[in-house]
Amino acid sequence: MIFDKLSAWKSIRTRLLLLILLVLIPALVLVLKSNVDQQRLKKDQVRQRVTGTTKVAAANEEQLINRTRQILETLQGFSFLVLSSNRAFSDFNFKNLTLLSPDYLDFGLIEPDGTLFSSAKETNRSPNLSTTAVYRAVRERNGFAMGGLDDLSGSRDAVSFGMPVNDEKGELRRIVYASLKLNVMHSVLTHIPVTTNGIIMLISPDGMILGRHPSPSTWVGRNVAKEKFTETLLKTKSGVFEMNGLDGIERLYASETISDENHPLLYVTIGFPLKSTFAEANQDFYSNLGTLIALAVVLLAAAWLISNKLLLEPINAVISASIRLADGDLTARTGLKGSSEIHQLASNFDRMAESLALRDAELKRAHQEIVSMNADLERKVEARTIELSNANQELEAFSYSVSHDVRAPLSSIAGFSEILFEDYARQLSPAGLSHVNRIRKSVVRLQRLVDDLLRFARLGKQGLKLQMTDLNMVVREVIAGFERELAGRDVTFDVTHLPTIECDRGLVTQVFWNLIANAIKFTGPRQHAVISIGETSQQGETVLFVRDNGVGFNMKNAGKLFGAFQRLHRHDDFEGTGVGLATAQQILLKHQGRIWAHAEPDRGATFYFKLEPEKRHGTPTALMHV
Numbered sequence: 001m002i003f004d005k006l007s008a009w010k011s012i013r014t015r016l017l018l019l020i021l022l023v024l025i026p027a028l029v030l031v032l033k034s035n036v037d038q039q040r041l042k043k044d045q046v047r048q049r050v051t052g053t054t055k056v057a058a059a060n061e062e063q064l065i066n067r068t069r070q071i072l073e074t075l076q077g078f079s080f081l082v083l084s085s086n087r088a089f090s091d092f093n094f095k096n097l098t099l100l101s102p103d104y105l106d107f108g109l110i111e112p113d114g115t116l117f118s119s120a121k122e123t124n125r126s127p128n129l130s131t132t133a134v135y136r137a138v139r140e141r142n143g144f145a146m147g148g149l150d151d152l153s154g155s156r157d158a159v160s161f162g163m164p165v166n167d168e169k170g171e172l173r174r175i176v177y178a179s180l181k182l183n184v185m186h187s188v189l190t191h192i193p194v195t196t197n198g199i200i201m202l203i204s205p206d207g208m209i210l211g212r213h214p215s216p217s218t219w220v221g222r223n224v225a226k227e228k229f230t231e232t233l234l235k236t237k238s239g240v241f242e243m244n245g246l247d248g249i250e251r252l253y254a255s256e257t258i259s260d261e262n263h264p265l266l267y268v269t270i271g272f273p274l275k276s277t278f279a280e281a282n283q284d285f286y287s288n289l290g291t292l293i294a295l296a297v298v299l300l301a302a303a304w305l306i307s308n309k310l311l312l313e314p315i316n317a318v319i320s321a322s323i324r325l326a327d328g329d330l331t332a333r334t335g336l337k338g339s340s341e342i343h344q345l346a347s348n349f350d351r352m353a354e355s356l357a358l359r360d361a362e363l364k365r366a367h368q369e370i371v372s373m374n375a376d377l378e379r380k381v382e383a384r385t386i387e388l389s390n391a392n393q394e395l396e397a398f399s400y401s402v403s404h405d406v407r408a409p410l411s412s413i414a415g416f417s418e419i420l421f422e423d424y425a426r427q428l429s430p431a432g433l434s435h436v437n438r439i440r441k442s443v444v445r446l447q448r449l450v451d452d453l454l455r456f457a458r459l460g461k462q463g464l465k466l467q468m469t470d471l472n473m474v475v476r477e478v479i480a481g482f483e484r485e486l487a488g489r490d491v492t493f494d495v496t497h498l499p500t501i502e503c504d505r506g507l508v509t510q511v512f513w514n515l516i517a518n519a520i521k522f523t524g525p526r527q528h529a530v531i532s533i534g535e536t537s538q539q540g541e542t543v544l545f546v547r548d549n550g551v552g553f554n555m556k557n558a559g560k561l562f563g564a565f566q567r568l569h570r571h572d573d574f575e576g577t578g579v580g581l582a583t584a585q586q587i588l589l590k591h592q593g594r595i596w597a598h599a600e601p602d603r604g605a606t607f608y609f610k611l612e613p614e615k616r617h618g619t620p621t622a623l624m625h626v
Helices: 012-077 087-100 133-141 182-190 228-236 279-305 309-326 341-427 430-458 471-480 505-522 555-560 580-590 613-618
Strands: 104-110 116-119 145-149 158-166 172-181 199-203 209-213 239-244 250-260 263-273 464-470 491-495 500-504 529-538 541-548 594-599 605-610 623-625
Touching (some): 012 104, 012 158, 012 199, 012 250, 087 104, 104 158, 133 158, 145 263, 158 182, 172 182, 182 199, 228 239, 228 250, 505 529, 505 541, 505 580, 580 605
Antiparallel strands (some): 104 172, 145 158, 250 263, 464 500, 529 541, 541 605
């Protein structure tokens, strides 16, 4: 060969150096290719992650918009309210609605010419709102529409939504509107995970920033319609694109459009920075490259020092084994035996290769287990998510059906039976009067059942408003509320000192109301009723109780006690809907508490319960401190 004719190539050192260089070149190519593949994989992973996260954020925001639409559709059907000529009556009802719906800043009515007719703020002014975005959007579409930052109430802390109120001819009579608090929409963003320097934004179709995380105070309220980023976002609508953001940082963005009948209402976009995306891959590349360079220096120095021909054979053996190992053959071994340094190196190499083989086997087993566990977990999470979503949809559909399909017929039955009783009582036989009275009583009972059922259904969505509450005051207020039911009865209330605890005052008041109402009802047969309310200790923990000397019940039936519509006594003996104890249990579960009972037939019953709202402090989305 030509190299054999050159004296320089006859040097063993030169040949060793050449051999080492030839070995390192494929390793360098492998490192470069690995870095390119890692960057491509990272980019695909980020693309999938940002797309999925954007869909989740858009779904959460869409739930808020749909809930607002349902409220406006419900109000649209209350003609006695939205078409009322009594402004004070409308103001009063809208103000109560804001108390029942704390996520909303205002509700009101706008006349067709843009004049404000009614507002939950009970203002005496009647400004013209015909230039507002929500008024113009409703008039243009003659349907549900979303405005910008609230120019209805003069506050920029809310977003307005409107719905037309038309007469039978389809002509506009009024516009009913709702102002959703901006911090409610923004709170959804704060729970969406983003990377460092990542952002999530809500942008209206006219280019107004309605929400941004992080730094909302700096960006919310800006109109960026003329920015290149906004033009790209409105053109993309739902998709993925790369560009510099409004703050000049290059990111990979995903966007989703929330629409209503092909009319865009809101754009949701999330951006992950590309620089940090490739940081990990580049760090691995530089680490591998540094390792490779260090290995080359060591090997070249060794080749330069080892010039004895007697070392060539063991060195070649080590090099051959290292090449196989670098190519992924973990069975590569030198097979050398001896006591010299080279042989010790070969022996250490063999032990290292054995360790790598064992480690590789362990990693493969662990990877297979992780893949299997992740697949199983994803299936469980997906199934649970579908189950929860279906349950929520069924509950909303049921509540809607009760409020619109049951209440109206019941009101009609109640009204006609009342007319029949008042105007035709003399013309009816005693049996006919009895039937009319039975109808009236049944309607009252069914209306009460509908109200209890709606109240029970709403508990699932209602958050806790925690505050320090004096239970002594709560019990006094509840007992005072039963003054009419206690008229003519001999009832003694034995109330011991109760603690002051942190809880939702309104919901806990409902618990005491339901339990005391049961005690009053089931002590009805007693000439002298005694109802005790206090605090005691059971199994080392402090609990509250409500005890009575009423008819009691058989503990064999205690399993049905807290189920909805479950009754242990006949309705002819004791009236009720069977929802009170179920409601009490639901409220206590929201406080991370519990309720149980002990009773004997004809010897009274005792209901024990405990509230532990402090356990909920780890879930801030379910609580509101006041």
